[in-house]
Amino acid sequence: MTTKKILAAVAVLLILTVAVGVAAYQNWQELKKHSGNPAVSARQAVEAHDLDTFKKLVDLNKLIELAAAEILTEQINSTLAPTAYSMDELQSRYDKLKPDFIKSARAAAEEYISAGKVTFPKELTDAQKFFKKSGAASCEIKSITKPQKDGNARVVTVMFYNPYMKFSFELELELESDAENNWRITGAKGFESYYSGYRRSLRRKLDSLNAPIGRQMDDIFKVKSFSVQNAGGDEYGFSQTLNIAIKADVKSDKPLAKVLGNIILTGKDDRESFAPFTIDMIERKQGAQIFNLTKTLNPFVRADADAMKHGLKKKNIHVEVTEIVFEDGTSLKLLDSLPE
Known part of the structure; x- marks a missing residue:
């Protein structure tokens, strides 16, 4: 859309x-x-x-x-x-x-x-x-x-x-x-209040529909914990980069091809910014593993600006897995729109 x-x-x-x-x-x-x-x-x-x-x-x-x-x-x-x-x-x-x-x-x-x-x-x-x-x-x-x-x-x-x-x-x-x-x-x-209200309501409905799919995905790729380190700004002092190391437990009956998701940062007034990620799972072993991801903080995106101004809090960061793709081409994927 x-x-x-x-x-x-x-x-x-x-x-x-x-x-x-x-x-x-x-x-x-x-x-x-x-x-x-x-x-x-x-x-x-x-x-x-x-x-x-x-x-x-x-x-x-x-x-x-x-x-x-x-x-x-x-x-x-x-x-x-x-x-x-x-x-x-x-x-x-x-x-x-x-x-x-x-x-x-x-x-x-x-x-x-x-x-x-x-x-x-x-x-x-x-x-x-x-x-x-x-x-x-x-x-x-x-x-x-x-x-x-x-x-x-x-x-x-x-x-x-x-x-x-x-x-x-x-x-x-x-x-x-x-x-x-x-x-x-x-x-x-107040026109923006309709757009933000719709997004919040849509998210609640999708969360309810996605709950059983999410549980299936957790059984295969479970994010156990993660750590965050601010690597500092770019050479112009414009943006900052977060290095995020996630510890996940991988258990799958079928070989995995890739895992997709988002790093979500929540700021003031429930403002959010997203950084999509893709993890290549070809020939990866099963069990507990560390995966390294990054997210760029952009001062012109409100949630990122809040973190840069007031300090980054780990509780405001969420790692979300949205899709698991298997080597045979099948996949598990969270809904991103309401069913017809």
């Missing part, structure tokens, strides 16, 4: 959720009720598939730009990072993803508002599969705060719940009025 397709699907979900959520704003009397109030008109525009009216009530382009900035930044900071990215490389990655993100999100959002649906072909794309499987359409509004003044604007916090994936997230909506007191949604914060 490509990053840009996943993120575009998430952006569409959140933008449409904002469109529905603004209608609940009419429950508060802080603003005057009149035909131009988005609290009264936004839902009517969506129900009538009136895109032009909707755009008068909601700055759709600005919300998509905000979603792109927040979600792409969150995704990049939780990316698989086997090597350190320079600042230029990270910015290049962001700039490359953003145009496709915005184009895909705008097209899908406008189609949904105009027609009440997003067209799915017979062959679903990865983004469409994600949109259906993530419970996007099931999101519910749980609570809305009373509008708070912020200069000439008003800010409303909306709490949402995804009952399918079982996680909550919130958005702060910013409303501004014109000279005639016609209010319009012009901003939102």
Whole structure:
């Protein structure tokens, strides 16, 4: 599943959720009720598939730009990072993803508002599969705060719940009025909370499904312990390298070809960074053995930056085996997506 397709699907979900959520704003009397109030008109525009009216009530382009900035930044900071990215490389990655993100999100959002649906072909794309499987359409509004003044604007916090994936997230909506007191949604914060909430919920579901597979893998390749040594920074003082020696017990009825997995570092607020590894097991003996792995700490990945700034703690490092491949071509592998 490509990053840009996943993120575009998430952006569409959140933008449409904002469109529905603004209608609940009419429950508060802080603003005057009149035909131009988005609290009264936004839902009517969506129900009538009136895109032009909707755009008068909601700055759709600005919300998509905000979603792109927040979600792409969150995704990049939780990316698989086997090597350190320079600042230029990270910015290049962001700039490359953003145009496709915005184009895909705008097209899908406008189609949904105009027609009440997003067209799915017979062959679903990865983004469409994600949109259906993530419970996007099931999101519910749980609570809305009373509008708070912020200069000439008003800010409303909306709490949402995804009952399918079982996680909550919130958005702060910013409303501004014109000279005639016609209010319009012009901003939102919190888009990244959907992406991070979805990742945590997906991980919990996958952990449950993978438990029996993991036990089978432990019987074959069991990580007993590991030690960590910081080998210091590179010649430019940019990144740092961790040398990780794992002690594992190998017991297999069939010859092994390789063992794959991740070194996972958890930082503040459950932020994670990953370093994938592959161990060549051809002609390796059975029993207890030492395997040497490395992980690069990248100061532009949040979990790594936390470790570099506050010190590395062994309890924050986890060695995860994700796949065992046998010489005959068969394998045991943890699920990385939910079954159809």
